Amino acid sequence: MFAYITRRVLATIPLLILALYLVFVGVSLTNDPRSSFYLCLPRCQDGFDRITEVYDLDTPVLIRPLGWFTDAAQGDLGDSSAIGEPVWEVLRTRGWNTAMIALPAFAISAVLALGLSVYSARRQYTFGDYFFTGLAFLGLAFPSFVLALLIQNVLGVQLENWFGIKPFNTGRKSGDTFLELLRDIALPLLTLTILSISADSRFGRASMLETLGQDYIRTARAKGLSENKVVWKHALRNALIPLVTLWALSLSALLGGSIVTESIFSWPGLGPAFLQALGDTDLDLILGIVLFTGVLTVMFNLVADVLYGVLDPRIRLG
Amino acid sequence: MAETIEDLVSPHEPPDRIPIFTAGEIEGLNTTPQSFGHLAWSRFRRHKLAIIGAVGLIFIVVMFIIGPSFSPYGFDERNIADRLQGPSFDHWFGTDEIGRDLFVRTAQGGRYSLLIGFLVAVLATFVGTILGAIAGFFGGWIDGIISQMINLVLIVPALIALSVFSKNFGRDAVGLSLVLAVLLWTRIARVVRGLVLSIKEQEFIMAARAAGASNTRIIGRHVLPNVVGAVAVEVTLLLGTAIVLESTLSFLGLGVQPPNASLGTLVADAKGSIESDPVRVLIPGFCIVWIVLCVNFLGDGLRDALDPRSKTERG
Numbered sequence: 001m002f003a004y005i006t007r008r009v010l011a012t013i014p015l016l017i018l019a020l021y022l023v024f025v026g027v028s029l030t031n032d033p034r035s036s037f038y039l040c041l042p043r044c045q046d047g048f049d050r051i052t053e054v055y056d057l058d059t060p061v062l063i064r065p066l067g068w069f070t071d072a073a074q075g076d077l078g079d080s081s082a083i084g085e086p087v088w089e090v091l092r093t094r095g096w097n098t099a100m101i102a103l104p105a106f107a108i109s110a111v112l113a114l115g116l117s118v119y120s121a122r123r124q125y126t127f128g129d130y131f132f133t134g135l136a137f138l139g140l141a142f143p144s145f146v147l148a149l150l151i152q153n154v155l156g157v158q159l160e161n162w163f164g165i166k167p168f169n170t171g172r173k174s175g176d177t178f179l180e181l182l183r184d185i186a187l188p189l190l191t192l193t194i195l196s197i198s199a200d201s202r203f204g205r206a207s208m209l210e211t212l213g214q215d216y217i218r219t220a221r222a223k224g225l226s227e228n229k230v231v232w233k234h235a236l237r238n239a240l241i242p243l244v245t246l247w248a249l250s251l252s253a254l255l256g257g258s259i260v261t262e263s264i265f266s267w268p269g270l271g272p273a274f275l276q277a278l279g280d281t282d283l284d285l286i287l288g289i290v291l292f293t294g295v296l297t298v299m300f301n302l303v304a305d306v307l308y309g310v311l312d313p314r315i316r317l318g
Numbered sequence: 319m320a321e322t323i324e325d326l327v328s329p330h331e332p333p334d335r336i337p338i339f340t341a342g343e344i345e346g347l348n349t350t351p352q353s354f355g356h357l358a359w360s361r362f363r364r365h366k367l368a369i370i371g372a373v374g375l376i377f378i379v380v381m382f383i384i385g386p387s388f389s390p391y392g393f394d395e396r397n398i399a400d401r402l403q404g405p406s407f408d409h410w411f412g413t414d415e416i417g418r419d420l421f422v423r424t425a426q427g428g429r430y431s432l433l434i435g436f437l438v439a440v441l442a443t444f445v446g447t448i449l450g451a452i453a454g455f456f457g458g459w460i461d462g463i464i465s466q467m468i469n470l471v472l473i474v475p476a477l478i479a480l481s482v483f484s485k486n487f488g489r490d491a492v493g494l495s496l497v498l499a500v501l502l503w504t505r506i507a508r509v510v511r512g513l514v515l516s517i518k519e520q521e522f523i524m525a526a527r528a529a530g531a532s533n534t535r536i537i538g539r540h541v542l543p544n545v546v547g548a549v550a551v552e553v554t555l556l557l558g559t560a561i562v563l564e565s566t567l568s569f570l571g572l573g574v575q576p577p578n579a580s581l582g583t584l585v586a587d588a589k590g591s592i593e594s595d596p597v598r599v600l601i602p603g604f605c606i607v608w609i610v611l612c613v614n615f616l617g618d619g620l621r622d623a624l625d626p627r628s629k630t631e632r633g
Contacts, residue, residue: 015466019473026482137618140555141610143562145569145585146603153592153599199555206551206621241516242548245508249472259477260566275570278477286478294473301469308512314519 005302012298016291017069023290024065024283031281033057055283068287077291078284082276087288090273095255095292098262098269101185102254105192110247113197117204117239118231121212133205139198148191148264156187188265192258196250204243211239237311244311248304249297256293361623368619374612378605382428391419411601414587420598427579428605431561434495434580435609438560441499443553446506451545453507454514455537465511468504476501476563480572494573498560505559506552513545547621554617558610565606581606 033055037048052058056067071078077087116136120129142150211217212235220230257270266272270289277285308315362368396418405412411420453464476498483497517523518541526540565582567573569589574580581602588598 011466012469015469016473019470023474023478023482027478030482137611137614138607140558140614141607143565143569143582143603143606143610145566145582146599146606149585149589149592149599149603153596206548210547242509242512245512249505256475260570274475274477278481290473290475290478293475297472298469301472308515312516315515 001306005306008302008305012302016294016298019294020069020287020290021065024068024287025061027281027283027286028061028064033281068284072287072291077288080277080282080285080288082280082282082285083273087284090285091270091288091292094257094268094270094273097267098257098271099255100181101188101192101262101267101269102251102258104185105189105196106247106251106254108189109193109197109200112193113200113204114243116197116201117208117243118236120201120205121208121239122227122231124209132201136198136202136205139194140202142195144191144195144258144260145264147194148188148261151187151191152264155190185267188258188261188267191261191265192254195261196254199250200243200246203246204239207242208235208239211235214238241308241311244304244307248300252293252296252300255296257289358623362619365619365622367615368623371612371615371617371619374608375616378428378608378612379432382425382432385425386422389419389422391422405597412595412598414598420584420601423579423584424581424602424605427581427584427602428609430491430574430578431565431580431582431606432609434491434498434564434574435557435561437491437495438498438502438564439553439557441495442503442556442560443506443549445499446503446552447510447542447545447549449503450507450510451514451537451541454511455518455533455541461511464507468507471501471504476567477570477572480567490578494564498563502556502560502563506549506556509548509552510545513548514541517541517544550620551617554613554620557613557617561606561610561613 034048034051034057037044037051041048056064059067068078077091079085080087080090083090116132120132123129139147212231217230217235220234221227225234257272257274259271259275261267262269262271263275270292273285274289276282277289411424413419414423449464449467453461479501480494480497483493523536523540526536531539564573565580565585568580568582569586571586574583576583584602585599588595588602592599
């Protein structure tokens with residue numbers, strides 16, 4: 001197991017490097033920081049040369065990323081020109097803000113979705129199943145921006161006494177007290193939870209139904225086990241396998257910053273920072289965020305694959 | 319209450335005739351065998367949600383296609399005098415800041431969104447299923463390469479890929495669909511790979527191998543039919559995801575570019591006036607919700623219809 005994890009981590013390093021390299025080259029090819037200088041060229045030669053030097057533009061584009069990699073290997077991710085802070089600092093503060101809504105959203109939706117999918121699968125085609133499946137369908141059909149705009153407009157604006165007048169646009173740092181913090185994160189948290197709970201519970205229901213139809217479940221029932229034991233002890237393990245993949249993906253996506261939800265609620269997380277970096281072509285910040293989200297994705301996928309083996313010993317890791 | 323054995327066996331038959339079942343009838347052997355396609359169609363037809371989804375989808379597609387011909391206004395026709403009107407008899411969905419008719423724009427945008435979603439779903443499913451099945455079945459270095467490709471796509475954020483690709487591909491429907499498909503095939507590939515990993519360890523695969531079936535035959539005849547149900551659900555989720563992702567990108571200004579419009583663009587246009595005129599956000603927003611909802615209903619019906627193990631009757 002330890003050897004497997006070590007090998008996987010080592011195998012992902014070239015992958016991350018390849019991804020960062022592609023992003024660097026791709027962004028460099030489509031954006032020229034000197035574009036505004038060409039028109040005034042003879043007069044502003046100084047500025048032109050300075051930009052060339054800062055961005056290392058005399059080096060061919062295919063080997064230009066080497067400079068960034070050399071710095072990054074020594075722990076220097078550069079400075080963000082869009083935000084005006086070192087990239088590390090941006091990642092730390094923004095990442096923490098994102099985690100404040102991402103982690104609770106994930107935990108709440110994972111637990112609720114698991115409960116809902118077991119409930120729906122056990123009572124297939126009853127009123128309760130139809131009700132929750134209908135809700136999940138509806139939640140799944142809402143794009144994040146429509147849901148966020150709706151929640152913001154209804155709960156944040158029309159019912160402004162509930163959450164204060166647009167609490168997220170005041171620029172106030174997240175709450176001095178726990179209650180204030182709770183009020184601040186409530187609406188983005190609600191949005192993210194609704195979005196992920198719908199996907200999880202629909203997938204979980206399908207997977208649970210599939211498992212409950214297997215022969216070994218009939219065997220377990222035939223030998224007289226209580227239904228609770230059949231479901232929670234025998235079926236759950238196998239039904240969890242597809243869900244684990246989904247959870248790994250959604251957790252890394254949530255922690256990497258939800259661009260739309262955070263932007264609409266003006267939550268100072270990684271999502272808006274990424275949009276800003278993309279808009280200003282802030283290459284260092286883009287690469288920093290790609291590195292961060294890339295490490296997250298790879299890490300949670302590894303966890304998912306290890307959990308596969310734990311849940312179903314027939315799947316051999318190797 | 320059942321009093322006699324006759325009541326138990328057939329409550330509606332006259333009591334003087336006790337039905338005798340042959341072994342064949344009890345085992346269901348006497349029914350004429352139906353092809354898989356037949357069974358799937360009859361199961362699908364009886365699936366209420368699926369029918370609702372199909373009807374709803376056809377309805378909105380027809381509205382999007384023939385709707386604008388009932389309206390005297392053009393897609394890009396400006397009429398400053400009539401700007402920012404609410405829904406009325408003349409302008410069913412109202413007008414925007416420069417007096418364009420929102421009903422016509424919604425229909426046009428909806429068509430664009432549907433077209434992109436459909437292209438993406440077909441492309442991504444095709445690539446994802448094949449690569450996922452190959453990776454899961456053969457394992458080893460093939461699995462290694464395909465998994466690394468999946469991981470690579472997962473690492474590179476969609477927005478970067480789009481902003482880079484859009485320079486070379488342009489931002490028309492086909493270019494946008496290609497980029498979205500390249501980003502979205504991985505999910506289906508991962509799901510298929512995971513399923514195939516556990517299917518290939520099961521006994522019937524060993525039996526097929528012992529009977530001398532080739533790898534192609536095992537994958538095509540024994541493995542893939544077992545993932546069809548999951549793939550059908552994934553395809554519809556994918557079609558929904560593609561439409562949602564496209565509209566999200568257009569909402570952020572990174573997807574469909576003017577003069578074209580998609581539903582996401584329309585929401586973005588209306589966002590500024592949400593407090594005074596929420597209806598303008600809600601109409602294109604609910605069009606997306608409607609489409610995705612119907613598509614997902616369809617997928618649910620397909621899942622039940624295409625699962626080779628589900629019986630003719632529900633239960």
